[in-house]
Amino acid sequence: MRVRADHFRGRDFLSMSDLSPQELLFLLDRADALKRDHRAGRLRQTLRGKGVGLIFRKPSTRTRLSFEMGVFLLGGHPAVLDPAEMQLGRGETVEDTGRVLSRYLDALMIRTFEQEEVERLARGAEIPVINGLTDLEHPCQVLADLQTVRERFGGLEGLRLAFLGDGNNVANSLLLGCALVGMHISVACPPGSRPDAGILRRARAIARGRSRVEVTADPHRAVRGAHVLYTDVWVSMGQVKSAGYRRIMRPYQLNQELLSRALPEAVAMHCLPAHRGEEITSEVLDGESSAVWDQAENRMYAQMALMELLVG
Numbered sequence: 001m002r003v004r005a006d007h008f009r010g011r012d013f014l015s016m017s018d019l020s021p022q023e024l025l026f027l028l029d030r031a032d033a034l035k036r037d038h039r040a041g042r043l044r045q046t047l048r049g050k051g052v053g054l055i056f057r058k059p060s061t062r063t064r065l066s067f068e069m070g071v072f073l074l075g076g077h078p079a080v081l082d083p084a085e086m087q088l089g090r091g092e093t094v095e096d097t098g099r100v101l102s103r104y105l106d107a108l109m110i111r112t113f114e115q116e117e118v119e120r121l122a123r124g125a126e127i128p129v130i131n132g133l134t135d136l137e138h139p140c141q142v143l144a145d146l147q148t149v150r151e152r153f154g155g156l157e158g159l160r161l162a163f164l165g166d167g168n169n170v171a172n173s174l175l176l177g178c179a180l181v182g183m184h185i186s187v188a189c190p191p192g193s194r195p196d197a198g199i200l201r202r203a204r205a206i207a208r209g210r211s212r213v214e215v216t217a218d219p220h221r222a223v224r225g226a227h228v229l230y231t232d233v234w235v236s237m238g239q240v241k242s243a244g245y246r247r248i249m250r251p252y253q254l255n256q257e258l259l260s261r262a263l264p265e266a267v268a269m270h271c272l273p274a275h276r277g278e279e280i281t282s283e284v285l286d287g288e289s290s291a292v293w294d295q296a297e298n299r300m301y302a303q304m305a306l307m308e309l310l311v312g
Helices: 021-040 060-073 095-103 115-124 139-155 169-181 196-209 219-223 245-252 291-309
Strands: 052-058 076-083 106-111 131-133 160-166 184-188 213-216 228-231 267-270
Touching: 021 139, 021 169, 021 291, 052 060, 060 076, 060 106, 060 131, 060 291, 095 115, 106 115, 106 291, 115 131, 131 139, 131 291, 139 169, 139 267, 139 291, 160 169, 160 219, 169 184, 169 196, 169 213, 184 219, 196 213, 267 291
Parallel strands: 052 076, 052 106, 106 131, 160 184, 160 228, 184 213, 228 267
Antiparallel strands: none
16 A cells, blocks of 8 residues: 555544554654754744644653644644643533634644543544553554664564563553564563553454564563563553562563673663663663663654644
């Protein structure tokens, strides 16, 4: 299938699986082009006259700045909306808020807890809605992750990624993203912290015949032959775990010993914020194999590409 920019116009982006493999690669190509153009001082203001609403139920550093600066750099207006100052889900339904905001804005991004809230907002809105993070998925993060991996290795298909730790929203979106681009993925986590079962089934269906999708309790098995070692915080924002949870998670720490079991050219990744000495060591985070800071930077370019294609 040949992809054109107008394939994206007016659509929502609620999950990695909203994209076809060809559309995902098209979007990554555009993110690379925007990064080159920005560094060369030749960005075109493709969002001139456009307003993008940014709703944050969860605190944010990278999502807030990458979206706000991305809209600004493309010539649009980022309208940061505080749920505490809105009627979202209180004085009016989430769907009705979507309808009203559609009369003022050209797109919406929401960072929240329940995936259902994003889906309800999208049902009511007449403009594109972007999932900036939910407890189920973090698709914008994975767009930047795939852009970063491709920068390092020159391609994606056939590479192997090992995710270590809690099978959380990032792991869920990585499962789908890797399957879409033909990367092998192994999620290493304790039995009680597996990724979402529905997303795992979906990822395996997408990957069938192209790449391997597995979940294991053995971190050493997961990292063997891996090009990318990826981790995230063990306890996501708003979650409560048992007192002994960190002890259970200790074998999944991304440290130099596990990194040495991967390929010599392997890179370490973390979506941040990092708890140094917990899910990742400072030695790895700050080491020569770290791609973490490139990941953080690429959040802006991947999201600029997404917004440009949806509304620009």
